Amino acid sequence: MSTSALRRLAPRRLAPRGSAPRTVALRRFLPALVAFAVLLTAWQLYVVVNDVRPQLLPSPGRVATAGWDHRDALTTNAIATLKVTLAGFAVSLCVAWLLAVAIDFSTWLRRALVPVFVTSQTIPIIVLAPLMITWFGFGLFPKVLLVALATFFPLAIGLIEGFASTDRDAGALLRSMGASRWKEFRYVRLPNALPRFFTALRIGITYAVVGAIFAEYAGAQYGLGVYMARQKQVFRTDLVLAAIAVTAVISIALFLATYAVERVVAPWTRLEKRSK
Known part of the structure; x- marks a missing residue:
């Protein structure tokens, strides 16, 4: 091998593993972190300069x-909310897949059910929550059902439209x-x-x-929604905001987890995005 070839290979051998992915991740998340830091700084300065009461807007x-001092209560209620969230989302995911696949195999079902799915979105969750409690009581089932109803539409429509957008030539x-029609679905329409x-x-x-929080507002013993409602009644705005922060962390963590699942289930989608 020539000397010039060895020089080209040397940097690759000496470069530490994972350095490039870390650099890409830093570039991707740095703007969001800077924006978040600016927002918190502006919030802190506004409260200090205007001497805002903590009951109105704490720093x-x-x-x-306050969140750290009450971390045990926040953790207990966050776990309760997470359980309802995951249970309801799992139900929604299973039903959305079953109906979307059935609709893809039947034009009649598509014409019959898709308008029903769209119509269901005209009913606000905040209206359904007290009705679910009235019909099914204060157990876990009405909360899971509310989460499933809140998440079913985007999952089902995303699958239905994804199946329908398949290249006809393929x-x-x-x-x-x-x-067979099943093999076409498996090898072309599903990917x-x-x-x-x-x-x-x-x-x-x-x-x-969000659906789990609304469900807890309607009636529950534990959960971040219940916790926020109770703290609001005693004017602990700091704890309400701490619970909101925990809710945001849960949402972001679940959101990022979908990318990890996508890497495992459909790694080619990542390559397609890079090539565009």
Whole structure:
């Protein structure tokens, strides 16, 4: 091997593993971190300069201190909210997949059910929450059902539209080779729908946390929604904001988890995005 070839290979061998991914991640998240820091600084300065009462708007430092002092209560209620969120989202995910696949195989079902899905979105969750408690009581079931209703539409529509957007020529090629409708679905329509599905998954998982909070407001013993309502009644605005911060952390963590799932389930979508 020539000397020039060895020189070209040397930097690659000496470069530490993972350095490039860390640099890319830093570039990606740095603007958001800077914006968040600026927002917190402006908030802190506004409270200090205007001498705002803590009951009206506590400073970020006070919120962080109150949240840390009451971390046990926040953790207990956050776990309760997370359980409802994941249970309801799992139900929504299973039903959305079953109906979307059935609709893809039946034009009649598509014409019958899609308008029903759209109509269901005209009913606000905040209206359904007290009705669910009235019909099903204060147990886990009505809360799970509310989360499922809040997240079902984006998941189902994302899958339905993903299946429908499949290249017709690819499907026709498989059929010309004697492939069945199921094989066409498995090898062409399903992989084609996954990018839209994961986009819908990210939308749905954020709706799931909000749906769980609304469900807890309507009636529950534990959960961040209940915790915020109780602290609001005693004018502990700092603890209300601390609970909101925990809710945001849960939402962001679940949102980022969808990317990890996508890397495992559909790694080719990441390569397609890079190539664009």
